[in-house]
Amino acid sequence: MRFFQSSPGAPSLLPDVQRGRQLLLLLTLAGLLGLVMTSVATAQAAPVTDMATPEAVEPDAAAADDPGHELHAADESHAAGHDDHAGGHIDPVANVLLAIVIILLLAKVGGDLFERVGMPAVLGELVIGILIGNAALITGWHGFDFFHAPPEAQLGDPYSAGAVLKMLAGIGVVLLLFEVGLESSVRDMMSVGSSSLLVALLGVVAPMGLGYLTGLFFVPEAGWQVHLFLGATLCATSVGITARVLKDLGRSQQRESQIILGAAVIDDVLGLVVLAIVSGVITQGADFEPMSLVVIVLKAFGFLFAAVLLGTRLFTRPLFRIASYLRGHGMLVATALVVCFGFSWLANQVGLAPIVGAFAAGLILERAHYRELGKKENVELEEALEPLTALLVPIFFVQMGIMVDLSSFADASVWGLAAAITVAAVIGKQVCAFGILEKGLNRTAVGLGMIPRGEVGLIFANVGLALQVGGVPVISPGTYSAVVVMVMLTTMVTPPLLKWSMTSGAAPEPESPETGGEPVEESAAHSTADVH
Numbered sequence: 280m281r282f283f284q285s286s287p288g289a290p291s292l293l294p295d296v297q298r299g300r301q302l303l304l305l306l307t308l309a310g311l312l313g314l315v316m317t318s319v320a321t322a323q324a325a326p327v328t329d330m331a332t333p334e335a336v337e338p339d340a341a342a343a344d345d346p347g348h349e350l351h352a353a354d355e356s357h358a359a360g361h362d363d364h365a366g367g368h369i370d371p372v373a374n375v376l377l378a379i380v381i382i383l384l385l386a387k388v389g390g391d392l393f394e395r396v397g398m399p400a401v402l403g404e405l406v407i408g409i410l411i412g413n414a415a416l417i418t419g420w421h422g423f424d425f426f427h428a429p430p431e432a433q434l435g436d437p438y439s440a441g442a443v444l445k446m447l448a449g450i451g452v453v454l455l456l457f458e459v460g461l462e463s464s465v466r467d468m469m470s471v472g473s474s475s476l477l478v479a480l481l482g483v484v485a486p487m488g489l490g491y492l493t494g495l496f497f498v499p500e501a502g503w504q505v506h507l508f509l510g511a512t513l514c515a516t517s518v519g520i521t522a523r524v525l526k527d528l529g530r531s532q533q534r535e536s537q538i539i540l541g542a543a544v545i546d547d548v549l550g551l552v553v554l555a556i557v558s559g560v561i562t563q564g565a566d567f568e569p570m571s572l573v574v575i576v577l578k579a580f581g582f583l584f585a586a587v588l589l590g591t592r593l594f595t596r597p598l599f600r601i602a603s604y605l606r607g608h609g610m611l612v613a614t615a616l617v618v619c620f621g622f623s624w625l626a627n628q629v630g631l632a633p634i635v636g637a638f639a640a641g642l643i644l645e646r647a648h649y650r651e652l653g654k655k656e657n658v659e660l661e662e663a664l665e666p667l668t669a670l671l672v673p674i675f676f677v678q679m680g681i682m683v684d685l686s687s688f689a690d691a692s693v694w695g696l697a698a699a700i701t702v703a704a705v706i707g708k709q710v711c712a713f714g715i716l717e718k719g720l721n722r723t724a725v726g727l728g729m730i731p732r733g734e735v736g737l738i739f740a741n742v743g744l745a746l747q748v749g750g751v752p753v754i755s756p757g758t759y760s761a762v763v764v765m766v767m768l769t770t771m772v773t774p775p776l777l778k779w780s781m782t783s784g785a786a787p788e789p790e791s792p793e794t795g796g797e798p799v800e801e802s803a804a805h806s807t808a809d810v811h
Contacts, residue, residue, distance in 0.1 A: 375444070379447075379670075379674070386676070390404050391403070398771060399523070404680070405679060407680060408677035409680040411681055425439070427441045427681065447671055448678035453637040454619070455668070455738070457638070457641040459638060460637065460638040461641040462641075463641075464645055465643065474541075475545065476542070476714075478711045478712075478725060479543075479546045481714045482729050483553060486703065489703040489704075489707045490511070490512065490704075497692070498692070498696060501758070504561045507560065509700060509758075511553050512743065514550045514553050516732065516735060518540060518729075521777060525777075528778065528781055535721050547735075548642075552580065554632065554635075554742060555578075559579075564748035575630075578629055578630060582636075586622060586640070587639070595618055595644060595648055598614060599614055602614040603655065608656070610652055612660075612664060614649070622640035623640070680763075683759070683760050684757075696761040704732065704769050705769065724777065727776045730776075732770060733766065736770075743762070744759060
């Protein structure tokens with residue numbers, strides 16, 4: 280590490296310092312893990328009931344006729360709650376706090392381990408979630424069972440730690456898409472060149488078609504809804520992973536790099552629109568009509584255009600102007616969250632996923648809107664949001680891993696589906712290379728740079744889990760697990776393949792003024808996927 284670099288003439292103490300730091304880190308982690316396991320065992324041993332007893336659920340007829348029965352029951356329940364707490368029963372918040380402690384600790388350790396071997400940290404967080412969610416299957420120990428959220432149709436403990444974590448993960452993914460939107464702008468969308476536009480279009484159409492055909496061939500009994508969902512999932516691209524590799528290679532300004540980063544701006548928008556359309560079509564089920572598809576498409580594009588054209592003038596700019604006159608600390612973050620959550624709620628009201636609204640909110644927010652508040656609090660919006668995202672985004676990634684059911688891989692067809700959609704995901708993005716109009720460019724590098732699905736693929740998979748037709752989930756645990764495998768594999772293979780492609784050829788020629796790159800914001804290299 281550069282903080283411990285010694286002068287040229289002095290003997291190096293770096294190995295000793297590193298060994299000491301590593302030993303201290305291991306001892307600290309061992310102590311923390313021991314404390315966590317002890318706490319989990321205590322929590323599991325505590326007499327906390329998750330389901331109401333039949334006697335409590337079904338009151339007798341005499342009690343039902345008593346008009347004051349509910350009030351008396353509430354008083355007795357409240358008193359009993361105090362007695363339970365005095366007797367050593369665990370506060371419902373305690374299990375949630377314990378779950379957050381375990382997630383943050385293990386997620387950061389897992390992310391660090393993966394980054395040390397050149398892999399994105401998000402993979403480490405996802406693997407930690409898989410291990411937590413399948414601890415009982417792997418070891419036979421049920422200490423982590425409280426991480427699982429009860430089925431939505433099942434009435435259980437309203438204070439279930441798993442249910443609360445699922446809600447926190449939902450907020451985390453909204454903030455994640457808000458940050459992705461902040462890294463882009465409407466100006467970026469309008470300034471991308473023709474090559475970037477064609478690359479983005481091909482990167483959506485080709486994977487979606489291949490994904491649909493793959494589902495049709497490998498899981499024909501699953502229905503067209505699953506096939507359509509697989510196609511939509513393959514549209515996703517996590518350009519943050521590619522941007523990190525290009526930055527490490529010192530080639531962010533190379534023409535191929537600018538085409539990839541420019542295409543990512545359009546790819547994000549098109550991917551979310553496709554997700555919104557597919558979700559709307561799937562949820563209609565057998566009642567789907569061609570005219571309803573037109574309505575869904577108009578609704579998706581209409582919301583984004585309304586957010587861009589009207590949201591800035593009617594909502595965002597006046598709101599930040601008013602907030603700049605208010606006193607108090609944290610006005611910048613509070614106002615930005617009002618915009619983010621407000622647009623997310625509006626998107627859900629018109630039948631779209633909340634993440635579409637969060638992305639639109641980030642897309643229309645420009646530094647000019649909150650410059651006064653930023654100067655007043657001496658902080659940039661991205662920096663002010665970091666504490667929130669550092670807490671909630673890892674919960675989302677770990678939660679995605681928890682929902683992977685390793686027992687589903689006992690079915691060989693799940694492995695076959697995972698392998699097939701992974702191949703389709705790679706081939707589909709290689710079609711992007713045909714969208715490059717300039718001659719003499721490294722088309723292979725552009726195709727490889729569009730492969731990783733990363734956090735965007737997990738977001739799509741998360742939306743797919745919530746899709747239901749007639750109260751029945753559309754996506755089975757096996758299909759979801761296969762999609763997660765595809766996301767992990769495409770994310771893992773991209774860094775080494777992209778490095779090989781960018782460094783195996785001749786040295787890049789300097790860009791001429793006539794063929795200058797597309798003006799892509801440098802902030803694209805600092806993607807949310809790399810931060811978390």
